[in-house]
Amino acid sequence: MLNLSSLVQKAQQLIDPTQGLNLSNSDKNPSKASLFQSQFRLSSSQNPLYEINAELTIPPPNATQGDRDSDRGYHYAGKLHLSEAYLCFSTTPSSFVRSANTATSSVFTGQTHGAGPSGNGFTFPLCAIRKVERLNSQSFQFALAITTWNSFLSVTGKENPPTDKKNLREQRITLHLADTRHACERFCDGLKKGLRAAVGNVGRLRKVVAECYSEHLLRPEEKKDASPPDAGLGMMFRYPGDPKKLRDRAKMRLWAEYLRDNGRNITIIRQPTFHKLIRVGLPNRLRGEIWEMTSGSIHLRLENPTLYADTLAKFAGKESLAIDEIEKDLNRSLPEYPGFQDEEGIGRLRRVLTAYSWINPDVGYCQAMNIVVAALLIYMSESQAFFLLSSLCERLVPGYYSTTMYGTLLDQKVFECLVERTMPILWEHLVKSDVQLSVVSLPWFLSLYINSMPLVFAFRVLDVFFVEGPKVLFQVGLAIMRINGEELLDAADDGTFISVLKSYFSRLDESAHPKSENPKLRAVTKFQELMVVAFKEFSQITHSTITDLRLRNKDAVLRNIESFTKRTAIRNLGPDSKLLSADEVGALYDRFYTLLYERQQRDLIIQEETRRRARDSRARAQDLFRGEGEGDHIVDKGRIALGPSTSMMDYNAFREFLASMSKWAVADTQLQAQAHTGNRKSDALLNPWGSGPEPADHEFMRRLFKSWDVGGTGELTLANVVSGLARIKGRRDIMGAMNYFFELYDDDSDGKVDREGILRISEALLFLSRRGLEGALSPSTSTPTSNGANSQGQPGTSETDLGGVSANERFLGSVSAFIRRCFEYADPDRPRTQDGQAGEEGGEEEREKAQADNSEAFAIGDDDDEDEDELDLLGPDSPPGSPKPAAKPSTTPALSTDGSARRVSRAQSEAANAALDPANPLHITLPTFRMVVLADELLEQFFESSFPTSFHIMEGLGSSAPPASSSLTTFSSINFGHRAAMPAIAPAAQGATRGLRGVLDNIVTDGMRVAAEVRKRMDEAQKELEKTALPGQKDEDDEDDADIGVEIGVRGGGAGSSTDPERRRVRSEDRDLLSGADAEAGATGSGSGSGSGREGKLVDIGPGMSDAGPSKGVVEFEG
Amino acid sequence: MEGPGNAAPKPSSSVKLVLLGEAAVGKSSLVLRFVNNDFQENKEPTIGAAFLTQKCNLPTRTIKFEIWDTAGQERFASLAPMYYRNAQAALVVYDLTKPTSLVKAKHWVAELQRQASPGIVIALVGNKLDLTNDGGADAGADAGAAGDDEGAEGEGSGDARKIPTEEAQAYAEEEGLLFFETSAKTGHNVTDVFTAIANAIPETSLKSTRGPGGAAAAVGRGADEQRVNLSGQRDNAAKEGCAC
Ligand SMILES: Nc1nc2c(ncn2[C@@H]2O[C@H](COP(=O)(O)OP(=O)(O)OP(=O)(O)O)[C@@H](O)[C@H]2O)c(=O)[nH]1
């Protein structure tokens, strides 16, 4: 993504440099904490707090209780680590303290040769430690004897451990700490603290352990429960394979012995035998439990033993896409296994997959998970499988099942690299024959070989995989290639290639050397051979080999996915996207996802920073071994190719999105805000808007959001954003733009916008223009004097200054004119006469009432005789031939009332503020709105050009924020950014909103003058139309305008009550215009071409109505 | 692999065919029916892709189909380019009883038209005809029955058809696709689809069977770069320094 690296860099600089948080390369240079977590398979809640060199002594198996001879038993030198809730010991000489170099902390990734990544040792939850005694020792300063809860936990309350001692096997190990006295004491202090905190968790431990089959296994015969812990569907439907051939009994015996001597489940101690026993294959009933231990998922279960059940309960009955997909596959998961031909197995599978899809919606459900989970369920309980699935998706094979499957694709690339490196001849052959290796190998990895090999063998691979990690998948894959190398070299196409391997997998149980003289050699199966080749010949393939190659290929793979995803997403956007150019859609896509990604990164950084500060202030001095940057591994989240962890834009993101493209969407407060908080670099880090400008929060933006949010989800998809913008920018058609704006304010989509809406529209117009208008603005209309030759002048920009009056200032005038005209031509609300018979037919009484109600609003500035005139001409009972019969109910009342309203008495009309009086509901219709807009050239240009142009999809606003309000001094005191969220459709705001609203209120309040002026302009327009611009006319106009300019400041002045007889004709002309607009509205979408004649006419009126006056007026209000 | 150069009594050539379509529409089942004349009620979902071959005898020549059956789930879509690379034919399958599956099918058609080898022969296939009243007895004869499918919904005996023949047919014509309604379960129309495709493959593209450096491989090369192309390494490895 575009700005990722710069963002990360910035973050790195800003974060306390000594902290060394390496955000960009969390894999290359993983934090000590995450290495520690991998080493001991612990969750990300655990940090390496203390570590110390130590020697572990395990009593010999036949030691009697209380035998404390430290010279007997097994001794291991290694390191003891303490985290928040775990005490871990490992013989691998790794270190996770801050001073440790990367090599020593990642050493566990080296060759394991059966030792497994966690080496020999143990991983005890502190709550599993029952007792710690300090021993006296000659050779060591500190010797600790640790007694665990091993074997005591499954004992029910009645049985008192001491009385039952012969059945219990106390696990007691000795640890000699080998370090300075000070270090030992520090460690012991930490341990004490941890133990105290862990006491409360014994209950959880008991619960977790109760699900482990080993507890049952090690119980003496007479104490065994009738119902042993669930060891998977295999207990009911048999385990795959012939137990005799698998030598299951013998294995079970060996394991029972091992567990007796070395502790079971959570308290197990890993000795070399442990790893050997795993290599020969696990016994059926213990398999699940040992997978759980080696993968570390048991620690997840211990952390939250009820998560599985809770999740199911919490989401019971809920539906999701993932669930639909799961349902499709339930009958298609290991269908050959009897357990999955049965409701029992299907039900378990359904529940585990569903529960996981809820806790990890980023992954949801991916085909192949059904097969993997089905396999797990043969050997373990539902909740065990649930946590093991988490371990898989989050640690063992991250990204395999994500929505983009980037992990799968990446590992395929890694696998190809490894084949090339280890089998160059074969690789060359593949390239030459144009065979795509991943076509074959991808299913191996994705289904962890479960789908490729006979189940019994796949489980053997899994046994090793869980203890040694993902490198096993590669080792096995390479071994398959090596063993079949000869045959593969003969294969020249995908088909042959695949069939060679298919037949190999089907013969895994056959002898690897059938013709050998040596019976021992003959007894070796192909599978055994595979294991030997995998782990001996490819022992050089280590975890760090894989990590290295993953890192090296990661970017290329992600880029590929991103371009693919982008292409697909854009293609599937739907018809609206066609209105925008391909480049624009592409740019929108980038803008959309970059923004979501950056926001997510920012959130993480902020969280990290906040946490760091909290931590620092808490424990600066004492905690030298503090883990660094836990959670680094999630820092990449949000990048598209990693799976769209967010593809939804909420309102705040939307604001930021707009602010990246449109200057009006940048808050005015931005500069001040920065001045206040920008002193400290690190504070900028906590800025929720990152380096970008703070976006404004205006009601218009909220409306825009709501209108784009077609589904009403409160979040926008890319498709929403594209169609939203397509409607504004796509058609480049002024009618569309006006309709769009109108609809934005027509809350109930009844084709009407009420008084409140009119004011809000005006407010929005001012909001949108406050940093200047963009697009093509004709300077011709600005002042009367510029009328002549200049009138066809070049389009100006926002900065164009014409005779001291910029387009922006003129726009203020246009907006105030807009309000005036809206109220002038608004219709009173008459809800009951809306339907059916229309106003004309609906009882005289009712109409009278409605007229009375609305009277003030329309009586503004009218005098008596004028009222009479109006009545004659425009009375409700329209003259015959008037083109608006009841067939157009929505607009007809508009006209009739327009006239009839003028019938009201003067007394009422002098309630001048009435235009704002909520007791007099009124509204404008779309045709009225359009007429009013088209009556002003600047407004027209706004809708035609400025507004669509103000969205800079392609180029954006650049990194530097536009100067706050500098271009519009007149409005500098009006604070858009600061305004508190205003209820979207409040009744006429009762002075709740000052600032701009106050200005508007004033404009409207100045009703009489406003109405008069509009009317006068109409007169002028009419004159112009009829007399075709007499030379003298111009002068008059100028004078009029000048007058208005003077009068504007005079509140309530009865100006403009000219009794020009021509006005009547204007009125009727008006009406024709309106009805013309109606006709157009009626024929929605009939093409703007047909209406252009009329539009032209309306536009012609414009020039006569100079805006110089009103704009001055606004300026005066300011002062 | 038999090349065109082998002098055989009847010219034989292989055609790479890819199956695309939403999950569980019956892609694998169609292939299984075509290749083994078999049907399995619970077919495992395809992971990644499956590969099968089957010969198709035409009067004048033999076509050996190399069939790539892909996984249907949305997230596997990014793997698809790997499989339709160099394909000469594609079967885009939808489920007659699932409207969303036709939408997905249209996406695939669009993708193929833009990204696959030019001149790829695409067949649109509506599967599970056995679940409709037409029952596969005489396809398309009684598409009017689709009118009352709402009422019959949920009942086993009713017509589960959700996509009228005409609708899909019209779309197929518009896009220049072959069109069939099939049932992998009964076998209805299945062979016909493959035969029709075999017949529709232009002779010219058969001359150069795909193979090492074959012409077909070259055909798709132009579009290759933009795809999620795991083999892209071959081109990039040197530059990217995949020090293998
Ligand atoms: N009634 C009926 N069921 C079918 C037909 N074809 C397939 N099915 C069933 O539909 C389900 C899915 O079939 P598959 O062939 O696995 O579908 P797919 O398209 O390969 O699915 P993915 O591999 O997940 O993309 C199986 O349960 C089939 O039995 C058919 O023609 N009629």
Ligand SMILES: [Mg+2]
């Ligand atoms: Mg399939």
